[in-house]
Amino acid sequence: MIQSISVVGLGKLGASMLAGMASRGFDVIGVDIAESAVRAVNEGCAPVQETDLDKVLAAHRDKVRATTSHEEAVLGSDISFVIVPTPTDSRGAFELQYVRFAFERLGRALARKDGYHVVVLTSTVLPGATRHGLLPVLEAASGKECGKDFGLCYSPEFIALGSVIHDFLDPDFCLVGEFDRRSGDALEEVNRRICLREPVVRRMSIENAELAKIALNSYVTMKISFANTLADLCERIPGGDVDVVSDAIGSDSRIGRKYLTGGLGFAGPCFPRDNVALGFLCEQVGAKGNLLVANHDYNKSIASRITTKIAPHVEKGRTAAVLGLSYKPLSHVVEESQGVALALAMAESGMRVIGYDPLATDGARNAFRDKALVAESIDAALADAALVVVTTADARFRALKAEDFLGSKESVTIVDCWRCLDPSVADHPQVDYVPLGRCVDDALASGVLEAIWTN
Ligand SMILES: NC(=O)c1ccc[n+]([C@@H]2O[C@H](COP(=O)([O-])OP(=O)(O)OC[C@H]3O[C@@H](n4cnc5c(N)ncnc54)[C@H](O)[C@@H]3O)[C@@H](O)[C@H]2O)c1
Numbered sequence: 001m002i003q004s005i006s007v008v009g010l011g012k013l014g015a016s017m018l019a020g021m022a023s024r025g026f027d028v029i030g031v032d033i034a035e036s037a038v039r040a041v042n043e044g045c046a047p048v049q050e051t052d053l054d055k056v057l058a059a060h061r062d063k064v065r066a067t068t069s070h071e072e073a074v075l076g077s078d079i080s081f082v083i084v085p086t087p088t089d090s091r092g093a094f095e096l097q098y099v100r101f102a103f104e105r106l107g108r109a110l111a112r113k114d115g116y117h118v119v120v121l122t123s124t125v126l127p128g129a130t131r132h133g134l135l136p137v138l139e140a141a142s143g144k145e146c147g148k149d150f151g152l153c154y155s156p157e158f159i160a161l162g163s164v165i166h167d168f169l170d171p172d173f174c175l176v177g178e179f180d181r182r183s184g185d186a187l188e189e190v191n192r193r194i195c196l197r198e199p200v201v202r203r204m205s206i207e208n209a210e211l212a213k214i215a216l217n218s219y220v221t222m223k224i225s226f227a228n229t230l231a232d233l234c235e236r237i238p239g240g241d242v243d244v245v246s247d248a249i250g251s252d253s254r255i256g257r258k259y260l261t262g263g264l265g266f267a268g269p270c271f272p273r274d275n276v277a278l279g280f281l282c283e284q285v286g287a288k289g290n291l292l293v294a295n296h297d298y299n300k301s302i303a304s305r306i307t308t309k310i311a312p313h314v315e316k317g318r319t320a321a322v323l324g325l326s327y328k329p330l331s332h333v334v335e336e337s338q339g340v341a342l343a344l345a346m347a348e349s350g351m352r353v354i355g356y357d358p359l360a361t362d363g364a365r366n367a368f369r370d371k372a373l374v375a376e377s378i379d380a381a382l383a384d385a386a387l388v389v390v391t392t393a394d395a396r397f398r399a400l401k402a403e404d405f406l407g408s409k410e411s412v413t414i415v416d417c418w419r420c421l422d423p424s425v426a427d428h429p430q431v432d433y434v435p436l437g438r439c440v441d442d443a444l445a446s447g448v449l450e451a452i453w454t455n
Contacts, residue, residue: 011048029066045058051163242262246262263418334367340364419438
């Protein structure tokens with residue numbers, strides 16, 4: 001029975017996997033090339049910011065150690081999970097250089113190991129990458145043969161930042177891409193012991209698993225874009241309300257309500273790039289990828305659509321505040337953030353923009369350069385703002401009252417991208433409330449509809 005696991009790469013995903021595995025009774029050795037990450041783990045501290053990571057690491061400190069030596073990890077464990085970066089390259093594919101480096105180190109360690117060992121790649125890669133881009137590195141460095149001397153699996157995780165440990169321990173399903181049955185058996189056994197509830201385990205070829213990973217993310221992004229298209233439509237239909245429509249169609253079991261709340265586009269470190277990568281794959285293998293390209297382009301267009309929509313509400317040179325600069329609530333990550341994109345598009349159109357986010361101040365400052373300001377508090381952001389755009393449904397923003405937005409001003413325009421503010425804000429006589437996804441001019445919308453049928 002496998003008791004000892006190594007985790008290579010102690011970043012946003014790897015560190016939480018290590019903590020989660022330790023919490024389920026495994027002895028876990030973490031490996032990272034960054035000494036700061038290794039030191040943090042050995043001190044029982046979180047190397048990255050993630051919900052409960054500090055707490056779980058501290059509680060299971062006796063089950064965890066970390067090292068910069070891949071060899072120490074391989075020799076001290078039965079199975080190694082590799083979760084190092086696979087950044088997007090200029091073609092839209094995922095770069096393999098970090099994984100190659102890790103596999104080369106693991107291969108050298110395998111050369112010195114007598115027993116059977118399984119290597120599991122968790123980093124996101126495209127179909128073919130594991131077998132053709134990475135396995136040869138392991139075999140060359142180890143001088144051993146996959147299937148005979150060691151095992152290999154591709155097994156990505158389906159987690160969301162902010163709930164990584166929870167999602168890792170209680171997944172909807174475990175995806176096992178196996179080189180052979182023996183490799184898959186070992187991984188399935190570990191998965192079943194890690195999961196808090198009996199998991200659905202989907203076993204398949206490595207290539208099918210590589211495709212399933214990005215296909216799932218890409219499918220979710222299409223659902224988001226569909227909801228955003230509905231939101232745009234509802235703004236143009238008399239009485240239109242995207243939440244009413246989404247609640248209805250989301251009740252159908254073929255659709256479901258998750259990721260169907262129209263508002264802003266998809267963002268963050270995974271969704272946008274996985275979609276682009278799947279489009280790249282289609283192009284390379286000769287499949288039609290128009291849907292993926294259109295989805296990506298549509299998502300990219302949302303910030304400018306909203307800037308155009310709010311332009312009539314602002315005079316040039318007036319101050320606009322953007323509340324929410326991370327890509328989702330409770331996150332410090334600004335990669336592909338819609339709040340940042342919107343702030344930059346508004347600044348570009350001549351507004352003086354000041355943003356605020358409870359966690360993403362540093363990231364937003366870097367993204368803005370000198371094009372927009374970042375305030376240290378909500379009050380500072382709102383003080384001079386004639387227009388406020390709320391881009392995430394953060395609890396702190398939802399708790400704001402009309403008086404907080406108004407301050408000493410006579411009036412304020414508020415764009416509520418997720419329709420998340422208290423109804424008293426929308427109803428306040430000094431507030432011009434502009435929700436995305438709802439019609440705010442029924443007469444105009446009626447006229448447009450009527451013209452379709454009477455002309
Ligand atoms: N973060 C997510 O939400 C998420 C979700 C699903 C999949 N993924 C995938 O997981 C992979 C890792 O993502 P992340 O967000 O955790 O990355 P990250 O940048 O937060 O962390 C990667 C870690 O790997 C370390 N590292 C790099 N090369 C190494 C090597 N040779 N040996 C040991 N350590 C090494 C880095 O120092 C860093 O600590 C990527 O392929 C990503 O696409 C991430």
